[in-house]
Amino acid sequence: MKNSLIISLCAVVFGLLAGAVLMLATGHNAVTGYSYLFQGGLKNPERIGNTFATASPLIFSGLAVAxxxxxxxxNIGVAGQLLVGGFCASVVGLNLDLPKVVLLPIMLIAGALGGALWSVIPGLLKARFNVHEVVSSIMMNWVGFWTVYYGVQSYIKNPSSExxxxxxPEAATLKAHWMTDLFHGSYINLGLLVAVVVVIVVAFIINxxxxxxxxxxxxxxxxxxxxxxxxxNRSIVFSMAISGAIAGLGGVALYAGNASxxxxxxxxxxxxxxxAVSLLGANNPLGVLLSAIFFGLLYSGRGFxxxxxxxxxxxxxxxxxxIIYFSATSIMIERLIRWLIRRRANAKLNASQDGKVKSSHVEHD
Amino acid sequence: MRKSAVLLAILTLVFSVLAACGKSNNNSSVSSPTASSPAATQSASPAASSPAATQSASPAASANTNFQVGMVTDSGTIDDKSFNQGTWEGLQKATQDLGLKDKYLKPAGTTEADYLQEMGNLYDAGYKFIVTPGFKFETAIYAAQDKYTDAKFVLIDGSPHKANDTTAVVKPNTVSIFFAEHESGFVAGLATALQLKEGEVGFIGGMEIPPVQKYNWGFQQGLKYANDNLGTKVTIKKENVIYQGTFSDVAAGQQIAAQMYDRGVKVIFAAAGGVGVGAIKEAKTRGESGKDVWIVGVDVDQYADGMKKDGKSIILTSAMKKIDQAAYDMVKLETEGKFPGGQTLMFDSKNDGVGLPKDNPNLSPETISKVDEVFKKLQSGEIKVAAEQGNLIK
Amino acid sequence: MEYVVEMLNIRKEFTGIVANDDITLRLKRGEIHALLGENGAGKSTLMSILFGMYQADRGTIKVGGKEVRISNPNVANQLGIGMVHQHFKLVENFTVTENIVLGSEPRKWGIVLDVKQAGKKIEELSKRYGLNVDPYAKIEEISVGMQQRVEILKMLYRKAEVLILDEPTGVLTPQEIQELGKIMKNLIAEGKSIILITHKLKEIKEFADRCTVIRRGKTIGTVDVAPTSETAMAEMMVGRQVSFKVQKTESDPGKVVLKVDSLTVRSGRKSLALSNFSLEVRAGEIVGIAGVEGNGQSDLVEAVTGLRKVESGKIYLYGEEITGIPVRDRIESGIGHIPEDRQRRGLVLDYSLGENMVLEVYHKEPFSRRGILQKQAIRKYADHIIESFDVRSGGSAASTVRSLSGGNQQKAIIGREIERNPVLLVAVQPTRGLDVGSIEYIHKRLIEHRDKGNAVLLVSLELDEIMNVSDRIAVVSNGELVGVVRAADTNANEIGLMMAGVRREAGA
Known part of the structure; x- marks a missing residue:
């Protein structure tokens, strides 16, 4: 746990260093570059809010993978599960005329069920027929893509856009006035809070x-x-279903929170x-939360x-x-750290040995 | 198990990056914009308010040469051979000619929030003349024109409106630009029919959205005009008019084109972005082995994209809409203090906003002269092209 | 006397553990030198240092009288030191030749791989040392014993003078062990020197010239093998007196606990792995299954424990049929299982020792309540097993099982299974790869379990173990029961014949 935190931090640092080299190599000032990158994500409340908002769906998708x-x-089908989850929630949100406090939970449930439906199919295929989940979940991405394509056009198409x-409607979005105001007009929304709750729940389940x-x-x-x-086999199916449900909730955060x-x-x-979020977060729920926020910061600061x-x-x-590559190759970084530690330990030992040898000579004399 | 999964994850990431690289290595240039007369744009369609009244930020009619031009890209890359590239090239030419600074930003996603965030970034960095290509920006511009009242916005191929409400609201700091795709499709259809004389043609569209539909309808009307008036016998069958559904699925484009060619289609009009790239690929493969198949390009002059090893292209001609010129004009007008804020402009045959490329190596001189003849009638209003489906296919 | 390799006063410390402490080992030219020690005594660490995989913290290594620094295995190779690992490092779908030349491929015209020439050379080497290897066979097509010879050939091809063989007999059949002995003799006759890492005293006695014994990271001594008795070496290794004879009283069989009735099991390749097999195991007795590997033992075990579907036939536990019920229900009804492959089946290597100790009972109180794990209760339970079965781990219940030595992993599994006090304990190769001390201990626990009135089904490939521990012995051959004999009135000869499929003439 502690080890993987160090590795992830190293991945980030190495990634930033490599990025700096890239900036220098292309003739740009890395210090100004990074200072604007971080300013872009943190400069004022609105930008901080946007960073969190960008991070929210990533927390869900990272958690689903992890x-x-x-x-x-x-589970490589998170994209499709996000989409289907978001679609299910949207259908509910557009068709039920309920107060916000009632409607939002129903939408979240609908989103989770939609995502779970999309992931449980690869899970079942894996459990029953040993079909590799990577293949089937990628295929489900496209099934989801076209199903939503058809579903949106046929049932909930926007009159002003094809x-x-x-x-x-206002009652069906995760946008909350108090949050928007708190962050000076940012598009931050309740999705972030849902994400944090899910992180805690998942951490509890896992540990x-x-x-x-x-x-x-x-x-x-x-x-x-x-x-x-x-x-x-039951574990496989459950695990995929839960993973998909988390992704489905991410779909709600994405399509009914960041977008509407x-x-x-x-x-x-x-x-x-x-x-990538999951890899950088070492598949640990809290790690995923932090790495998603980091990615959110990069994505939202980049434009600035x-x-x-x-x-x-x-x-x-x-x-x-x-940075993604460095986090993906954390094994490499782990080795590097071990090597450094060992080298230093050896150096210390040799030094102390030399000391002893000298003192023993004195004794002999 | 775990290790292999990590490996797979890395591979996936590598492939996604490679794919992104693959997409962006076409670098042939689009034909340079025909020198445009600013006056031409004044023939534009109904203006909501008088241009003079719209100069809210900068003093009216005074030259404004001290501004920075920003652009936010649509979902594709900057070198997408289409909207992004056309707009950016127009802007670059304008800023070079006029000595201005320019910059484009690529949003992280395609939601309104993503677009607004990048517009905010441009605004904060002092780029207060912001150009956005594509209908996807409609709601974002609607919000931005109120949020940043001292900035100017150009929305190409769309008009700002609220979500769930089609009523266009073009504020004085915004210009909305449309193109007469049906007219562009019409001349392309005309040229195709004249060159082919007789045979089967087809149409591949991206998503079934108005600009693409209008290309299709115009193309069919052009074929019909040639058959009725100029003695050609070119037909288009129902099964050869297909909307693939995306602008990105290259493989699907290739497949659909292959099926059409197998059914005996000689020329395909591909108005489909990346899907069209696939169709061009298929035509090139067949062309290399000596088959007589063609593609009609779209938006920009795609002649160079269809180049075979022998130096000839399988692009018969291209149905252009001169996005680059539109972008260029808007910047130019702003420097002259004539930014047509609040207006919705239509680029069509009358102001040379649509049409065929200047050079058409694959069209015979007779075809070209006949097309020019008809194009003049189009400009004069003698011929009218409908922008609706009517009894046309799809 | 000329020494080819000298390792003098070697010390190696891993964080917190001294693996090697002032160890000295001298290898003469042309001898087979055994390195004897319990699991975790530091044999592997020492050899890894010689082979360049670890660096010693202190001490010197001399090769041919000259002091050297072996920073990695390539250096070791250049110095003429080669190692055959316990787990072979071969590419399955390559030929013998391709495997041997891998990494030092002979080239024709700079780029073309010259397999022919290499093949010839390998054939020559193979003949010279009596290895009898076909250079063009694919690895996946040859036996484990042959694969081991390929590893030896690989060393010889690279002109190794010193060969380290790490537990080479663990994977071999008795005949193959004899052949390996001959090969080693050929090698030393040609002037090579061999370090034989093992804990099997019988083999040391048979093959080695000298033997260095290490215990808990320290050298105990080096002895000439010929005048030293097995018992003496065992005492050096374990540090106390060891008895080879298992002490046990006459069994007192009670009710039938396990009844297997005409069981037929198919193996993966659709052939019958077990056909029409019937057997009874009673309370208070140990029934041993004897047989050459792959004659249906694993299939029987998996069928009884629920890991394999049966084709036909029935299995009863205390008279109740359990043929089709899931694994968990069998565990609940009182079956314990010490699996053949402890790392694959028996343990979750990345889980802590504590988590592994509740692998079958985590869902029950007090280890969890309403689906929430009770870490304290788990820890207490694990500490109890660790203590009563003398599982030595670096830290405690919290250390990952991966970091434990093989012997301690096995002790942990046995502790876990016996602690649950199952009415039927299925023990498969419970002492495989363990040292004398541990074997003695485990045998004692198995007999204790019997004496508490439980049934034990013991499957082992070591005939000695079967003969010493079991009360009755069932011999399998080709998936069929050849016969059941009382351990007291049989001998190795008779069992050997039955293992070959020869049925007993007169009834027992």
Whole structure:
């Protein structure tokens, strides 16, 4: 736990350093670049709010990937689950005329169910027929993409735009006046609070419950879990379903929080960013929360850096990509750290040895 | 198990980045904008308010040469051979000619919030002349024109409006620009029919949205005009008019084009972004092996994209809308203090805002001269092209 | 006397643990030198230092009388030191030759791989040392014993003078062990020197010239093997007197606990792994299953414990049928299982020792309440097992199982299973890879468990173990029961014949 925190921090530092090299190599001042990058995400309450808002869907998608990962599953279908979850919530939000306090929970449930439906299919295929979940969940991304495409156009199309769903009414969005005001007009919304709650719940499930114990056991060693009488296939299905439900909630945060409608023809990039968030967060719920906020900061500060300097957006994208690579290759960083520690320990030992050898000579004399 | 999953994760990331790189390595340039006379734009359609009254920020009619031009890109990359690229090239030319600073930003996503965030970034950095290409910016501009009243906005291919409400609200600091895609499609259809004389043609669209639909309808009317008046026998069948549904699925474009060619289609009009790129790819492959197949390009002159190894292109011609010129004009007008704020402008045949490329190596001189002839009738209003489906296919 | 390798006063410390403390080992040219020690005594660490995988904190290494610094395995190779690891490092779908040349491929014209020439050379080497390896066979097609020879050939191909063999007999059949002995003799006859890492005294006695014994990271001494008895070496290794004979009283069988009735099980390849197999195990007795590996033992075990579907036949526990019920229900009804492969089946290596100790009972009180794990109760339970089964871990219940030595992992599993006090304990190879001290201890616990009135089904490939521990012995061959004999009235010869499928003439 502590170890992985150090590794993740190193990944971030190395990533930023590599980004600095890239900026210098392309003839830009790295210090100004980074100062604008962080200013862009933190300069004033509105920008801070936007950073959190950008992070919210990433918390969900990162958590979804991390949760599946703990059970040894690679849920690469988070994008589709976000989309379907968001769609289900939107359908509910557009069709039920209820007060906000009642409607929002129903939408969240609808979103979670939609996401779970989309992930449980790869889960079942894996459990029953040993179909690799990477293949089936990628396919489900496209099934979701076109299902939502059709669904939006047929049932909740925006009268003023061919490619969007109807705007959600005020009662059906996660936007809250007090939050918007608190952050001076930012588009921050209740999605962030839901995300934090889900992080806590997931951390509790993984670390404290027998259910989490089973899931992790299956993730670490399927044969031993089978030996111990754990229903391995059931764990796989549950794990995928929960992972998808988390992603579905992320869809609500994305489409009914940050945005207030669904655009068709777009697979949300947050789904794939979730993999990076999860890797950088070492598949740990709290780690995911922090790494999502970090990514949120990069994404929301990037534009300001571009605007204030001559660094083109592509370089900013590359810097983010580099950080992702460093976090993805945390094993490499782990080795590097071990090597450094060992080298220093050896040096110390040699030094003390030399000292002893000298003193023993004195004794002999 | 865990290790392999990490490996897979890395691979996925690598591929996603590679894919992004692959998308952005076409660098051939778009034909340079025809020198435009600012006056031409004045033939534009109904103006909501008089231009003079709209100069709220800068003193009216006085030259304003001290501003910075910003652009926010749509979902694609800056070199998308379409909207983003066209707009950016127009802006770059304008800022070079006029000695201004320019900058484009690429939003993280495609939601209104993403767009607004980048506009805010541009605004905060002093880029107060902001150009946005594409209908996706409609609601974002609607919000931005009120939020940043001392900035100017140009919305290409859309008009600002509230969500769930089609009523356009063009504030005095905003210009909304449309193109007569149906007229552009019409001349392309005309040229196709004249060059092909007889045979099957097809249409591949991206998403089924008005600009793409108008290309399609105009194209069919152009074919019909040639068949009725100029003695050609070119047909288009129902199964050969397809909207793929995205602007990005290259593989699908290639597949659809292959099916059409297999069904005996000679020329495909591809108004479909990345899907069109796939269609061009398929045509090139067939062209290399000596097959007689063609593509009609869209938005910009795509001649160079269809270049085969022998130096000839499979792009018959392109149905252009001169986005670059529109972008150029708006900047120019602003420097002259004539920013048409509050107006909705229409770029059509009358102001040379749409049409075929200047050079058409694949069209015969007879075709070109006939097309020019008809184009003049279009400009004079003698021929009218409908922007509605009527009894046309899809 | 000429020493090829000398390791003098080697010390190696890992955070908190001294793995090697002032160890000295001298290898003469042309000898087989055994390195004997319990699991976790520091044998592997010492050899890893010689092979360049670790650096010693202190001490010197001399090769051919000259002091050297072995910073990595490549340096070791250049110095003529080669190592055959316990787990082979071969590419399954490559040929023998391809595997051997991997990393030092002979080239023709600079780029083309010259397999032919390499193949010839390997054939020569193989003949010279009597290895009898086909250079063009694929690894996946040859036996484990052959694969080991490929590893040896790899060393010879790289002109190794000193060969380190790490537990080479663990994976071999008795015949293969004899052949390996011959090969080692050939090697030393050609002037090579061998370090044989093992804890099997019988093999040391049979093959080695000298033996260095280490215990808890310290050298105990180096002895000439010929005049030293097995008992003496065992005492050096363990540090106390060891008895090889298992002390036990006559069994007093009670009710039938496990009844297997005409069981037929298919293996993965659709062939019958077990056919029409019937067996009874009573309370208060240990029934051993003897047989050459792969004759249906694992299939029987998996069928009884619920990990494998049965084709036909029935299994009863105390008269109740359990044939089709899930694993967890079998655990609940009183089956304990010490699995054959402890790392694959028995443990979640990345879980802590504590978490592993409740692998089958975590869902029950007091280890969890209403679905919430009770860490304190788990810890207490684990500490109890750790203490009563002498599981030595770096820290405590909190250390990950991965960091434990193989012997301690096994003790942990056995402790876990016996602590649950199952009415039927299925123990598969419970002492595989363990040292004399641990074996003695585990045998004692198995007999204790029997004496409490429980049934024990013992599966082992070590005939000695079966003969010493079991009350009755069931011999399997080719998935069929050859016969059941009383351990007291049989001998190794008879069992050996039965293992080969020869049925007993007269009834027991």
């Amino acid at each position: 949760f599946a990962f703990r059970t040894g599953l690679f 490619t969007e769903s109807k705007q959600l 404290k419950t027998t259910f989490g114990y089973e899931l992790k056991a299956v993730g670490h060693n399927r044969d031993a879990s089978e030996y111990a009488g754990i229903a391995v 409608n669904i655009q068709i023809g777009i697979l949300p990039s947050q789904g794939f960013d979730g993999i 850096m571009n605007a204030m300097t001559d660094i083109p957006p592509e370089i900013a994208d590359s810097i983010i990509a580099i």
